[in-house]
Amino acid sequence: MNTRIFKIGDKILIVSIAILAAVFMVWNTVGVSTDKKLTAVITQNGSLIRQINLNDLNNPEYIYLNEGINQVILAEKGRIRFIESDCPNQTCVKTGWLTKSGDRAVCIPSQVVIKIVGDNEQVDIFAY
Amino acid sequence: MRNMKKLIYPLLILSLLVFLTGCDMGRQKPVQSEDFALGTIINQQVYGANANKASEEVSARIKELDALWTINSPGGDINKLNNNAGQGYVELNPETVSILMKARKISDLSGGAAFDITVAPLVKAWGIGTDNPQVPADDVVKKLVSLVNYQDVLVDEATNSASLQKTGQMVDLGGIAKGYIGDIAIEIYKKNGITSAFANLGGNVVVLGNKPDGSAWKVGIQNPRGENGEIVGVVEVADQAVVTSGDYQRYFIKDGKRYCHIIDPHTGYPADTGLMSVTIIASSSTEADGMSKAFVLGLEKGMDLVKRYGQAEAIFITNDKKIYVTPGLQGKFHLEDATNEYTYIQNW
Numbered sequence: 001m002n003t004r005i006f007k008i009g010d011k012i013l014i015v016s017i018a019i020l021a022a023v024f025m026v027w028n029t030v031g032v033s034t035d036k037k038l039t040a041v042i043t044q045n046g047s048l049i050r051q052i053n054l055n056d057l058n059n060p061e062y063i064y065l066n067e068g069i070n071q072v073i074l075a076e077k078g079r080i081r082f083i084e085s086d087c088p089n090q091t092c093v094k095t096g097w098l099t100k101s102g103d104r105a106v107c108i109p110s111q112v113v114i115k116i117v118g119d120n121e122q123v124d125i126f127a128y
Numbered sequence: 129m130r131n132m133k134k135l136i137y138p139l140l141i142l143s144l145l146v147f148l149t150g151c152d153m154g155r156q157k158p159v160q161s162e163d164f165a166l167g168t169i170i171n172q173q174v175y176g177a178n179a180n181k182a183s184e185e186v187s188a189r190i191k192e193l194d195a196l197w198t199i200n201s202p203g204g205d206i207n208k209l210n211n212n213a214g215q216g217y218v219e220l221n222p223e224t225v226s227i228l229m230k231a232r233k234i235s236d237l238s239g240g241a242a243f244d245i246t247v248a249p250l251v252k253a254w255g256i257g258t259d260n261p262q263v264p265a266d267d268v269v270k271k272l273v274s275l276v277n278y279q280d281v282l283v284d285e286a287t288n289s290a291s292l293q294k295t296g297q298m299v300d301l302g303g304i305a306k307g308y309i310g311d312i313a314i315e316i317y318k319k320n321g322i323t324s325a326f327a328n329l330g331g332n333v334v335v336l337g338n339k340p341d342g343s344a345w346k347v348g349i350q351n352p353r354g355e356n357g358e359i360v361g362v363v364e365v366a367d368q369a370v371v372t373s374g375d376y377q378r379y380f381i382k383d384g385k386r387y388c389h390i391i392d393p394h395t396g397y398p399a400d401t402g403l404m405s406v407t408i409i410a411s412s413s414t415e416a417d418g419m420s421k422a423f424v425l426g427l428e429k430g431m432d433l434v435k436r437y438g439q440a441e442a443i444f445i446t447n448d449k450k451i452y453v454t455p456g457l458q459g460k461f462h463l464e465d466a467t468n469e470y471t472y473i474q475n476w
Binding site (some may be wrong): 025037039043045089095096102103104105106108113122123124125126127128 | 150162163164167168171257326328331332333335339345346347348349350355356357360362370371372374377391464
């Protein structure tokens with residue numbers, strides 16, 4: 001008797017809604033972690049200087065900062081770093097390449113921060 | 129039967145809508161801010177209606193206290209206290225009096241063996257935190273160690289004043305100020321009706337409540353030999369502070385020997401007791417900061433101190449890359465070591 005409840009059209013509709021729901025569910029859970037969109041955000045003293053989509057970058061880009069301390073940032077496809085800085089301890093330059101969501105390079109003297117942001121960060125906060 | 133069909137379609141459509149919108153439900157946009165103070169970077173993430181006001185209030189307060197407490201800040205309280213060492217009481221801001229009293233309480237727990245704010249003359253002699261760290265001569269260290277004694281910081285709460293007993297003595301709040309300010313940040317959030325927020329004061333983390341979705345905050349613990357931001361594990365916390373003292377910050381290498389920035393108050397030399405880092409998880413951020421100096425004592429004695437204190441959990445990482453975790457963190461600490469070099473030792 002169960003088979004008589006729904007006509008063929010009903011079944012098609014139910015199955016297609018179920019498939020659609022399943023696709024969205026998979027897209028929502030897996031899609032986030034496979035999404036490799038890398039956005040670098042450069043701030044100075046908390047104000048936004050530049051935002052760069054590192055995936056779309058086909059040619060290397062140099063960003064020159066000269067407020068207070070002279071610094072050079074190099075952005076390439078999929079990565080970014082400080083390459084030169086006039087600051088005393090060079091912590092920012094020594095940090096090296098930032099390649100994944102959550103990576104960060106900080107220059108305390110110039111108050112410049114490069115950060116890679118994304119939704120797939122492993123942790124909410126770094127203790128160090 | 130027809131009624132059932134009528135019921136099923138709206139239900140299917142409803143469930144589809146839930147899937148479509150589900151991932152964005154309960155996701156509020158936080159107020160994020162970044163400040164430079166206390167010689168480091170300070171990040172806040174605050175949720176709720178008053179988030180903007182609360183985070184601005186915290187930023188302003190941090191800057192005030194920074195000026196008051198930075199050792200080289202002219203006109204600041206610590207500068208004033210140090211300049212008048214051996215010359216009687218000086219009047220200070222009530223907040224300075226309060227932090228000095230807190231510092232004493234924490235020092236008492238170890239009898240000054242782990243944490244002592246009067247270690248400042250040695251910090252200066254070693255050039256810690258400057259561009260020119262150096263190894264002072266043995267007799268210089270010996271002479272300066274005799275000046276280290278937290279019990280010589282005399283506080284008179286009634287008159288909001290304090291004094292250092294001997295000439296040459298100095299106080300440095302570097303080992304407690306970030307922790308103390310973390311507690312102040314939480315108070316300010318609460319006063320503004322905030323129930324979910326965190327502040328990261330140069331690696332000293334303090335969280336209020338859970339995340340807006342109700343889950344615990346995931347705090348990454350730095351791999352002491354990894355790059356900045358490379359973690360060895362994650363600890364899940366709510367309404368707690370997570371503070372690490374490690375040998376990987378501001379260290380220097382001289383003649384092949386590595387010197388860390390944490391001075392043993394009893395020897396006058398940088399701590400070298402087989403640990404790479406100590407992380408304390410406690411409800412008081414001030415005490416977590418002070419207790420993290422159990423680093424100086426090494427694994428056994430350090431863990432003893434944490435247990436004696438009784439209000440903290442801890443993660444000790446030794447030079448041989450073993451991670452010792454207190455029983456209270458079971459199920460809350462997870463090893464996330466991409467290098468596969470560390471061994472997790474539970475219930476220590």
